[in-house]
Amino acid sequence: MTEKAKPVELDVAYVDGVKLTGPWNRMFEPRVITDYDLNPLEAITQIPGAESLGYCYQCGKCTAVCPIDTVGDYSPRKIFRRTQLGIDLMDSPDLWLCTTCANCLRVCPKEVNMIQIMPAVREQAVAKGNAPQELLTAFENTARYGNPLGEPPRRRADWVKAAGVPVPILAQHKAPVDVLWWVECYPSYHPRGKDASVALARILHHLGVDFGILGVEEKCAGDSQRMAGETGLFEVLAEHNIKVLSKYQFNTLMVTDPHAFNAFLHHYPKLGGSWPTVHYTQFLAARVEAMEFTRAIRKRVTFHDPCYLGRHNGEYDAPRRLLQAIPGLELVEMGRCRENSYCCGGGGGGMWMDGFAAQHLNMRLSERRVLEALEYGAEVLAVSCPYEVSRFEDAVKSTGNAGRLAVLDIAELLAQSLGLIPEQV
Numbered sequence: 001m002t003e004k005a006k007p008v009e010l011d012v013a014y015v016d017g018v019k020l021t022g023p024w025n026r027m028f029e030p031r032v033i034t035d036y037d038l039n040p041l042e043a044i045t046q047i048p049g050a051e052s053l054g055y056c057y058q059c060g061k062c063t064a065v066c067p068i069d070t071v072g073d074y075s076p077r078k079i080f081r082r083t084q085l086g087i088d089l090m091d092s093p094d095l096w097l098c099t100t101c102a103n104c105l106r107v108c109p110k111e112v113n114m115i116q117i118m119p120a121v122r123e124q125a126v127a128k129g130n131a132p133q134e135l136l137t138a139f140e141n142t143a144r145y146g147n148p149l150g151e152p153p154r155r156r157a158d159w160v161k162a163a164g165v166p167v168p169i170l171a172q173h174k175a176p177v178d179v180l181w182w183v184e185c186y187p188s189y190h191p192r193g194k195d196a197s198v199a200l201a202r203i204l205h206h207l208g209v210d211f212g213i214l215g216v217e218e219k220c221a222g223d224s225q226r227m228a229g230e231t232g233l234f235e236v237l238a239e240h241n242i243k244v245l246s247k248y249q250f251n252t253l254m255v256t257d258p259h260a261f262n263a264f265l266h267h268y269p270k271l272g273g274s275w276p277t278v279h280y281t282q283f284l285a286a287r288v289e290a291m292e293f294t295r296a297i298r299k300r301v302t303f304h305d306p307c308y309l310g311r312h313n314g315e316y317d318a319p320r321r322l323l324q325a326i327p328g329l330e331l332v333e334m335g336r337c338r339e340n341s342y343c344c345g346g347g348g349g350g351m352w353m354d355g356f357a358a359q360h361l362n363m364r365l366s367e368r369r370v371l372e373a374l375e376y377g378a379e380v381l382a383v384s385c386p387y388e389v390s391r392f393e394d395a396v397k398s399t400g401n402a403g404r405l406a407v408l409d410i411a412e413l414l415a416q417s418l419g420l421i422p423e424q425v
């Protein structure tokens with residue numbers, strides 16, 4: 001509530017011995033400019049990790065770059081304001097829509113940090129059982145089966161049968177390897193993820209890489225579960241994975257999934273697990289000269305930067321180096337690319353909350369991104385995160401564009417051009 005300010009003029013005033021008269025003394029009486037109940041905001045900013053929500057000074061820079069605001073009504077600025085007006089973030093859909101893409105943090109002058117705020121507040125909501133059911137199911141699956149899809153652990157390495165090249169499983173291999181390939185869940189179980197794994201296995205073989213995988217011993221790295229509020233589950237997974245990795249001798253940990261990559265770079269070391277870690281695009285980009293391409297791919301291709309490879313970990317060039325090495329391929333950039341890339345909607349637990357997001361947004365983020373790729377005339381949307389192939393393929397269909405845009409992992413495009421898999425585009 002705002003009260004009208006009352007100007008007060010003193011006839012004469014002395015300031016540091018200087019005599020001031022008339023309008024120079026015009027002052028405003030102290031006035032009440034708000035009677036907001038600050039308790040809801042303080043309840044959030046008192047949570048360790050969520051303090052920075054209180055730093056917001058409403059400049060609005062974040063709203064311009066938040067991918068969710070493009071398809072809804074959302075941003076840290078709006079979350080702050082709603083909380084200031086008394087809405088309990090714990091009970092609000094706002095708590096679950098953020099994909100932790102980090103674009104707001106990139107531009108925020110006050111360093112309001114959603115990457116810390118979201119997991120901190122969500123952790124408390126999850127402890128109260130106050131989270132979307134889809135997310136709770138993914139947590140339960142991960143806890144029970146070691147993967148969010150709820151697939152049997154014993155089938156984690158079944159995709160290897162389709163590889164057609166040796167893919168050593170370290171428990172049976174019984175020898176050190178140069179590269180331990182961290183395959184992760186979607187590349188192990190999802191049909192389109194398995195396609196990319198087969199392609200990558202054949203590329204590694206083509207390059208003569210000495211590698212192995214963990215197979216059934218590997219469990220989800222847990223980074224998205226951590227960002228979605230399940231810190232305890234993340235720690236249990238990390239403890240298991242660190243123990244397993246510590247049994248084997250290898251020089252490099254090569255990771256398919258940018259979320260797992262993020263966990264290995266920043267969070268496993270705090271729990272005692274630290275290895276030289278690269279994303280598969282970085283590993284391959286360093287060896288692109290050794291690739292013997294035999295087929296041109298004469299297509300207009302655009303690349304979607306994964307939030308956890310790009311903004312979170314600063315790698316924008318390796319995927320592009322690989323795409324530009326493919327003969328005939330024309331790489332076109334979308335307007336929102338690199339540091340300002342859009343988000344597929346899968347990060348921060350969004351992968352498991354599509355139904356929830358559909359209830360609160362005008363359009364899925366993956367659908368908006370697919371339309372953007374088409375606006376730039378792309379025939380292929382290239383990806384390098386296992387969440388994205390299925391999300392974007394679904395979005396191509398749900399936006400009525402089936403057959404107009406192929407969605408392919410960079411490993412699939414490379415393998416196709418190397419003559420290692422049948423032509424897909």
Ligand code: SF4
Nearest residue numbers: 056059060062077108
């Ligand atoms: S950019 Fe930062 S300070 Fe500005 S409105 Fe957004 S959260 Fe607040």
Ligand code: SF4
Nearest residue numbers: 066098099101102104
């Ligand atoms: S992290 Fe991304 S999705 Fe979340 S509020 Fe910031 S810009 Fe929006």
